[in-house]
Amino acid sequence: MNKLYLTIALCLSLTSNTCFAKDDTPFAIAIHGGAGTISAASLSPEQEKAIRDKLKQAVDAGYKVLDKGGDSLDAVQSAINVLENSPLFNAGVGAVYTFDGGHELDASVMDGNTMNAGAVAGVKHIKNPIDLARKVMEKSPHVMLYGQGAEEFALTQQFSLVPNSHFDTPHRYAQLLDAKASIIEAEQNNGDDYQASVAQLTANYKYGTVGAVALDKQGNLAAGTSTGGMTAKRFGRIGDSPVIGAGTYAENGVCAVSATGHGEYFIRYQVAGDICAKVKYQQLSIIQAADEVINQRLISAGGTGGVIAIDQRGNIATPFNTEGMYRATRSQGQAATIMIWRDK
Ligand code: ASP
DSSP states (O other), rough: OHHHHHHHHHHHHHHHHHSSSOOOOOOOOEEEEEEEOOGGGGGGGGHHHHHHHHHHHHHHHHHHHHHHOOOOHHHHHHHHHHHHHHSSSSSTOOOOOBSSSSEEEEEEEEEEEEEEEEEEEEEOOOOOOHHHHHHHHHHOOEEEEEHHHHHHHHHHTTTOOOOGGOOOOOHHHHHHHHHHHHHHHHHHHHHHHHHHHHHEEEEBOOOOOOOEEOOOTSEEEEEEEOOOOOOOOOOOOOSSSSSBOOOTETTTTTTTEEEEHHHHHHHHTTTHHHHHHHHSSSOHHHHHHHHIIEEEEEHHOOOOOOEEEETOOOOOOOOBSSSEEEEEETTTTTTOOEESOOOO
């Protein structure tokens, strides 16, 4: 057998990596579309397919950026934009309603390379809040802008504002009506205690916040999160998603995290930052660190939700303590994995 045939035979019998020069720098992305009460029975096959398709489209959009050598921040932003532009998720169009019947959106992004971060909270007229969060990071001296100030800043950055009704969807409105009816009923049983009534209600929320974490070929980590918050929230309420260290965190050499769940707990327990601190100071693996925070600390506290987390080598953890969590991952050279429940 001549040398060429021998090489071809060897290549066919071994993995292609052995035969062709290959760039070995790991890169990967994980995304989520929220965690909550997602029972198999509550999703029709058509709904499930639509959600899976959209998750795939989003993770592939981010993966494409990474594959071309692009940066993790761009990958995170592209994936989140796909989800913000879909009515299936609680971010951008499809955002949940406040108790008063409006929409107030929160988002944040963090660059693990520079430790810069940007966030917006309570914005009402920004189609893609993650884009504005990034502008806050890159074009302002601040980390977080809220409400009108954030929107006036947006105008200086050539954003156009959309009417609040842009975020309306009939299914979220129906959820609001349901939530209000339950709150009123619970208030009657709780002696008009609004806070206790809302707390009781959150157990049944379908969340839907979106987020992404990525590691690029240059070894840079990034994380981002975007949300409409929680159904029937009091106007002015700000959740964990725009709070760096709570809903979003990224630090090169350590990890990147985006969270979803009952924001008040994620803020008080500093969930995203705590996971990375465990990786950094206790040398826990990303799987152990994320699992300890979500499935031990948060559960003892009574907090529900989950995270997507990635480490410096591209290892990914996606733990959640709810019935389901919409998520997708894609690592270098592999196909996307889309999951809703624990095992599928
Ligand atoms: N964490 C979000 C919030 O509390 C809600 C969610 O993740 O669905 O605003």
